[in-house]
Amino acid sequence: MGLTAGSLYKAFKDKRAIFIAALDRYIQSREVELARHLESAQTGREKVLATLRCYGDVSHDVEGRRGCLVLGGLTDIDTFDAKLAHRFRQALSRIEHLFAGFIELGVQDESLPNHLDVEMSARYLLCMVEGMRVLGKRGANAAEIEGIVLQAMRSLD
Amino acid sequence: MGLTAGSLYKAFKDKRAIFIAALDRYIQSREVELARHLESAQTGREKVLATLRCYGDVSHDVEGRRGCLVLGGLTDIDTFDAKLAHRFRQALSRIEHLFAGFIELGVQDESLPNHLDVEMSARYLLCMVEGMRVLGKRGANAAEIEGIVLQAMRSLD
DNA sequence: TGACTTAGGAAATGATCGTTACCTATAATT
DNA sequence: AATTATAGGTAACGATCATTTCCTAAGTCA
Numbered sequence: 001m002g003l004t005a006g007s008l009y010k011a012f013k014d015k016r017a018i019f020i021a022a023l024d025r026y027i028q029s030r031e032v033e034l035a036r037h038l039e040s041a042q043t044g045r046e047k048v049l050a051t052l053r054c055y056g057d058v059s060h061d062v063e064g065r066r067g068c069l070v071l072g073g074l075t076d077i078d079t080f081d082a083k084l085a086h087r088f089r090q091a092l093s094r095i096e097h098l099f100a101g102f103i104e105l106g107v108q109d110e111s112l113p114n115h116l117d118v119e120m121s122a123r124y125l126l127c128m129v130e131g132m133r134v135l136g137k138r139g140a141n142a143a144e145i146e147g148i149v150l151q152a153m154r155s156l157d
Numbered sequence: 158m159g160l161t162a163g164s165l166y167k168a169f170k171d172k173r174a175i176f177i178a179a180l181d182r183y184i185q186s187r188e189v190e191l192a193r194h195l196e197s198a199q200t201g202r203e204k205v206l207a208t209l210r211c212y213g214d215v216s217h218d219v220e221g222r223r224g225c226l227v228l229g230g231l232t233d234i235d236t237f238d239a240k241l242a243h244r245f246r247q248a249l250s251r252i253e254h255l256f257a258g259f260i261e262l263g264v265q266d267e268s269l270p271n272h273l274d275v276e277m278s279a280r281y282l283l284c285m286v287e288g289m290r291v292l293g294k295r296g297a298n299a300a301e302i303e304g305i306v307l308q309a310m311r312s313l314d
Numbered sequence: 315t316g317a318c319t320t321a322g323g324a325a326a327t328g329a330t331c332g333t334t335a336c337c338t339a340t341a342a343t344t
Numbered sequence: 345a346a347t348t349a350t351a352g353g354t355a356a357c358g359a360t361c362a363t364t365t366c367c368t369a370a371g372t373c374a
Contacts, residue, residue, distance in 0.1 A: 006333075007352050015332060072232045074294055075224060089295050123292070123301060124308045131288030135280070137231055138246050144280060151281045155312045164322050166363060 020084070026069045027091055044106020048125065049153055051098060055129040056145045064136025071133050096126040103156070112156055121156060128152045177241070183226045184248055201263020205282065206310055208255060212286040213302045221293025221302075228290050253283040260313070269313055278313060285309045
């Protein structure tokens with residue numbers, strides 16, 4: 001059988017520490033996955049698309065229903081644990097800043113139009129990503145998510 | 158002081174029943190609020206905008222941080238309570254169907270272009286709404302949310 | 315007014331959960 | 345091989361949480 005409850009306390013101080021470790025591991029694995037998606041992306045536009053697809057990929061079928069630890073944490077914990085709340089917020093801000101960087105790059109390399117409001121667009125894309133994860137949790141298929149990704153890309157034209 | 162824990166069990170069978178009652182009350186209050194927003198909307202486009210604003214209004218500042226009972230429920234409960242999971246899914250589908258109806262209306266009254274894929278666009282708008290609620294939970298101000306609403310409207314052009 | 319219902323609260327009970335103490339087996343060290 | 349560290353497991357403990365029981369006060373109806 002699996003790991004027993006008590007055994008975990010050998011390795012971790014308390015429940016909260018277990019959660020934080022799981023969260024850090026989760027966030028890091030997402031970073032790795034994102035890096036993988038970005039490998040083949042050249043232009044700013046391609047990087048934005050790759051990032052959207054990276055989150056889209058975990059927003060459908062089984063993995064979609066499994067949900068996101070950051071999103072889940074943000075909804076529960078937020079209220080009563082300031083330290084953790086900060087971690088969740090930061091995880092979202094990370095995505096937002098990545099988008100902002102890619103958009104700036106896209107404007108420079110002319111893969112994206114120069115009339116874009118960078119901060120606004122980045123926030124909008126973050127909104128999409130989180131929305132997709134919610135839809136994934138509700139139950140979405142790959143085609144539905146891909147449709148949303150493409151529509152999101154069109155908002156950058 | 159406030160209502161004591163035990164007293165609640167006079168009125169409700171168990172914890173789950175209390176939650177369901179709260180959820181129903183919450184969903185109904187949101188319906189009322191949406192109806193209020195829709196009062197002055199004439200065209201399909203106006204109705205879409207009013208609906209986005211209705212959700213935008215609860216996605217910033219204090220109310221944004223308070224969060225959404227449906228979204229919160231969807232993230233926690235989903236896994237282990239099939240009956241409740243259905244209620245959460247249905248609450249989201251309700252919004253999606255509303256959007257679909259408004260888009261169809263908009264195509265007919267020519268306030269929206271006729272090239273729109275109705276189902277796709279409705280799903281996209283639902284994605285936006287849920288994304289906004291997540292950003293609200295993280296902490297967003299009214300201007301940020303309004304920016305997202307307007308950007309979402311632009312995706313219907 | 316007096317019996318009776320009703321709403322609410324305080325405290326007791328049982329279940330569950332977080333945590334610790336202690337035991338066992340395997341791996342590392344001499 | 346003997347000893348010691350290490351990882352894991354089981355069972356006990358304490359805290360917290362869901363639920364029930366019992367009591368009180370106020371309102372209702374005869």
